[in-house]
Amino acid sequence: METFAARVEQALGQGDLPAAVRLLARRPGELVRRLHHLLRVHATWLPDEPLPAELAGALPAALRAVAPGPLLGAYGRLRAPREYGERRLYFPRGRVASAHARADPGTPVPAALSAPVCALIEAELLRRAGESARGAERYEVAVLDAALADLVVPFAERASARTLVAVPRGSVQPLPDGQRLRLFLHWMQRPHQRVDLDLSVAFYDEEWRFAGLCDYTRLVTGPRAAVHSGDYTSAPPPHGATEFVDLDLPALGEAGARYAVVVVFSYNDVPFEDLTEAFAGFMALTPAEATRRRTGGFHPGSVRQRFDLAGSARIRVPMIVDLGTRSHTWTDLDVGAAAGFHNLARHHAEIGALAADVTAHFAPGTRATLWDLACAVGAAGSDEVLVRDRTGRGLDVYRRGADERVAAFAERLRAGGRSDRHTERPPDDTARLIAERLTGARAFAALVHADVPAPAGVCGTLYRLHPGPTDAAPDTLERITAGELTARFAPNE
Template identity: 80%
Template sequence: MKKPNTAVPGSALDTYLLRRHGQVLVAPGAAPGEPDPWTAKGLVALEADLARRGHVPTKPLRDALRRLRPADLAETGTRLLAGLDALLGADRRHQPLFRRFPDGVPSHAHADYSVLIRGYLLRQSSQLCLVCERTSLEAGIGALAPCAHLLCHDCFLELTEHDDARHCPLCDVPLDREHHLPTDTRGARKAARDLAAGQALKPLRLAETGDATALVGAALADLLARQTPLNPQEREDLALLLEHAPADPGAWLPAAIPVREIRATVLATLLRRDPERTRPLLAAHLTTATDVLRLIWAWSGAEPDLLPGTARTLRLRNLPRPLRRELLAVLDAFPVGTLAEDLRRHRSAWLRAGELLHPYEHRDRFPYAAAAFAVVRQSDLDLHGLGPQLREAPAPLRVRETPAGHTRLTVETFAARVEHALAQGDLPAAVRLLATRPGELVRRLHHLLRVRAAWAPDQPLPAELADALPKALRAVAPGPLLGAYGRLRAPRGIGERRLYFPRGRVASAHTRFDWGKPVPVELSAPVCDLIEAELLRRAERSVEQAGRYELAVLDAGLADLVVPFAERASAKTLVAVPRGSVQRLPDGQHLRLFVHWMQRAHQRVDLDLSVAFYDEEWQFTGLCDYTRLVLGARAAVHSGDFTTAPPPHGATEFVDLDLRALGKAGARYAVVVVFSYNDIPFEDLTDAFAGFMTLTPSEAARQRTGSFHPASVRQRLDLAGEARICVPMIVDLQTRTHTWTDLNVGSGAGFHNVSRHRAEIGSLADSVLTHFAPGTRATLWDLGCAAAAAGSDEVWVRDRTGRGLGRYRRGADEPVAAFAERLRGRHESDHRTEQPPDDTARLIAERLAGTRAFTALVHADVSAPEGASGTLYRLYPGPLDAAPDTLERITAGDLVARFAPSGGNSPIE
């Protein structure tokens, strides 16, 4: 019987550095010199284990590891492997490194490492040089004999010039006469067949303590400046980074934190740590009453998302008297009408918060705060001594006498006034109201244009809206701006099926048919032009602050990546693919789907991995699940049904999809679903995640070697929240693509399987593909083109196949807007080439060398150029990750944040 996993867990900072930066913290070891022989043997074993996971240590990291004592190396290596396995989902049965150290160091580790390295070289010659940390542009990487460490041609020449004995610069072993290992061997060819085409080793670097501190500070600043809500992984990162923040918040806290939930989380953390220095900062950061409520929620240890229903179940934490007075002072400073309206918006939550604030105790000092609570509670003013003070209530408050003789306050809300104007068809009045709140105006753009089309068909934009829009667009955050752009850019028809994503902690969706009047192109096109101009203006402002680029490099595949939205409800994933994005399936004829879960003690949870198949018209054609383990001529094969997953190992189910066989069987779509058969929500599990691997036919057939291949894992997501049915992705078998959905399907009580929910799943999948059809949503391509056109006069665009490379140069008299439009539509390139993908990647790498560039790629499969600087966004890792730190790495959220309004302080509600 296998023993449970006893791997030494790393700290949260170790995990963060490994996941975000590919860096490893190593404790100081002995001074440089002759390493311990057991350490040298253990390091070889560790390198082999890392290579199996697709990673390789660079020279500084290897030097730091070889100075460790054998026991320290075993602990560090175990922690590193456990961290990598946790990211891939391969840590559930992972055995610790050197369990019987030192007697148990495997003698075959070097042979394994050598075969794996040569297999990687056969698949992709542009691997990483472990000394200079560059990938060769001329395929000059080789494996030294006998140690198999990777070295480029330049470093090898330097070695032969300065070392007559010719020792490996990493491990100091004497080199063989041939110097380089042959790659065309049976073992290397066998290892290469099990790797994806073009697969490269990912470098692991040594993290110095000073570097780690700088990375933490920079990452914290980026998260606080974010213009879109954080996903679950980023929220965990924020909590970690706040633990390592400087003591005095006034010295580092920015003047504005755009996302209100982040603001509440940060302030609550700082109040718990140092209330005396944090309380004076509250008035500047709490700009609405809802900000105060979010802070109270975060102070009580809850998510400050104020979701419906949480007010009834949340146990609020008492507020110290100084903090209570400070919050009442903040509330009292707001206009009383706006304050009362904000309190009514979250009435049940404020009723509970009022029990902590005791507003009537301080009615003489904070009368407006007390009056707003009187509106929410519908209290008698005279009963609380507020009658004499508020007989002449400021607008929009009104004093009324009830038949019973009580004095009450009422308020006419902003939303009620807007709805009344729209119901009357009075668009100018509605626009005048909405212009005071730019975010609301932009969110309601589609509704406003519909009202215009219904009441005044064949008429242009009303003057009031045309005048108010430019100012509103300048002030609104990127989320509403890009949402309106995506909604208006594509023509819509009567009866279209619309997809809605309600606020929640898990991503759920529902659909309905929309029979409203479509917005004509004559109304939507001018608005889209204004939004495009505003995006370009913001990109130009960002360039003014950060400096221009000599070159911009874009992937046309960015058009398949939807701008991130509803990130609060996104699952934690290995690769941060935005929901609704379409990606080509990696090379390999087989997909191996998996789900792993572990239940609590004295609990039974039965998760089922299932695949539902549909034809072109979304008619159900078959399934592969616990009721049907084999579909057709083994086109889909289920590994078997586990009905319980006890600790310490849990249980894992697999489904293999033979893509070629499924295509011949008549199925067009394969919808991947994870069911909680006995209706236990995912959040009740100790651990649960799902994902997929891509395998070659030979690898898929070798069941005896194990079903889980960590190096083949392409995506995984955590199953969390109150959901019981998760739809991670939809596979289009005809186009060999998958749409990443990360959605949950609503379910009633009872048992769940494909047969019961096949209609709902098919309808949801059809709606998802319609909702995210090309051209209907804002994409990273839109942002990339705006950033490239505004920041550089030369732009290279690589097509989706990787073979075509178009080069665009802005004309001397060409306006930036015209250049951006030419890029966005990929019209009239100045030069275009067609060549193998490796040659295209080589050309890009050569051009990036020594250049300040804006680079946005789907795959970072370009060799790391020497001396490159600028900005890099990439979705999937690759050799370009080995570029120097002068190349700033950004995420999709960071790219969106570059399109913040002027000043970057537009609050997001």
């Protein structure tokens, strides 16, 4: 008996888009997941034709019915221009966050086809946000950080590592201030067990050509541009073992390195889940601290990120550092532990290829972000939105005009268009100005840094990435995570 999927594939293979759409309309989730494929088929068979009527007619009902994951996944896939032969990254379902990439030789979807679909998705996001606002009191004001555009909408959270700061996978964040970064790895094995974990860093140039490494086989890179603390091959209780790699960021740049890829290996193939404890992370160091702590201590107050090593994986790539932009992409990926895959000297090419694919996959503008969601909530739920720029100095006030459609208001916010008032002040003054506006108000706030002084009498909703003074706001301000913000866009009919 021919399956549903087989009938869909047969129709697509024959270029019969109307037949494929009629089938997929019975399963809205499948239709939305296959939007890119459907548009690609249309662009291949009828390259000069506009959005087909069958798809345009079926889309509104399908978009209203699907969960946030497929809706936002389709939005991210279609919003950016694509090229012939681009590399595509896939994240199979499972307990660990593995990834696979391959070249995609298919026809790129032209903007003339993707733009109308993206507009429909944006309208659906606003509709859902508006329904939520009508289900409760509207917000008197919304406050958004422009840097939310660097935070990818979370996906595959079931496979995410527990972290000190819950950064969604694929998000880009600035490195801590300073010229030196210390990476650390700590683990403790069970009694009568031997576990050898290795903290390693591979360096690549602008074109992702291998430029060197720092690991147990090479403890010093260049003129102390990267320095490894030394190899520990066992971590008995009660103290375990800790490895460090200190990075001198300017020196690495001068040596021709653009990217630093951090890797944790289980050399003797013990899965991370078998350890009593295992975690890694990074901290900022001054030169004096780097000298003073050369033996391997670290102060909790210096830690900027810490993540648990868990699950059945044996190799993890937690992050990719861009030395040029002084930022890091949070990847939290596991790599298949192929035979002999225990050091970077032999396998730097595979790690470099994966890292290049990951940075391309999560390039700015290619994925749905928390900025997209926050703009929808702000535009649909309030007539006044404050947007703080990336420097923390600039503050734009947007007020919805009496005759301005919600969609037009949202577009002004998303595009950083004309605001009704703009001020430039020192960051602390801007934060205090925001706190004054929030005092006593019902508000929606989506902040990267919760550095706004806690407003008195505020109620409403708060998302923040990094903790800060805003956390001391009264309990009437509901705290939500990135996943909970996304869940607010669930179908509401």
